[in-house]
Amino acid sequence: METQIGLRVDGTRHTVRIDTRETLLDVLRERLGNTSPKKGCDHGQCGACTVLLDGRRVTTCLALAVSHDGAELTTAAGLASGAQLHPVQQAFVTHDAFQCGYCTPGQVCSAVGMLDEASxxxxxxxxEPGELVRLSDAEIAERMSGNLCRCGAYVNIVAAIRQAAVDADAPDTP
Structure with missing residues (x-):
């Protein structure tokens, strides 16, 4: 069965006819040509397809597109403002927080969402129960545990997120 939905992706409004069984990931990549979110495991386990959906991080391989008619999506490609990188993107570059880069768009979107959640x-x-959120390395690693890196760049990813948190005045390391 087909239906028509509207999505705003990285600031651009799209109207697209979809099969009601299509995932948001497939609509983004195959129908709209947005290859920023990656298809990794297709089971919601690796986080390569993570985007911000109405401001919250979500794995798009598990989200049916039909359920998100009218949604606002931000991919890693839509975070920058012109030539100015988003602070998380800049921190990933500064800290060399990627190797092959396949997971990087999902890592970046997840980090942006995670920093918002922590703030x-x-x-x-x-x-700790009753404690303020403090972004220690352990806290960052826990919050990013849904995003896997096949290359093992975790040390640099955590350092990048820690730097972005400081730059954004998010909760700091103790």
């Missing part, structure tokens, strides 16, 4: 005081599994 709102949302606890993670390793936040």
């Amino acid at each position: 709102r005081g949302w606890p993670s599994a390793c936040t």
Whole structure:
């Protein structure tokens, strides 16, 4: 069965006719030509397809597009402002937080969403009960645990996120 949906992707409005069984990832990549989110595991386990959906991070391989008619999506490609990189993107470059780069768009989107969550005081599994959110390396690693890097660039990814948190005045390391 087909239907028509509207999406705003990286600031541009799209109207697209889709099969109701299509994932947001497939619509982004195959219908709209946005190859920023990557198809990794196709099971929501690697995070390569992570984008910001209405400001919150989501794995698009698990999201049916039909359920998100009218949504606002931001991919890693849409974070920059012209030639000015988003602070998380700049931190990834500065800290060499990528090797092959396949996971990088999902890592970057997840980091942007995670920093927003932390700035709102949302606890993670390793936040001590009753404590303020402090972005220690362990806290960052826990919050980013849904994004895998096949190359193992985790040390640099954590350093990049820590730097972006400081630059954004997000909760700091203790």
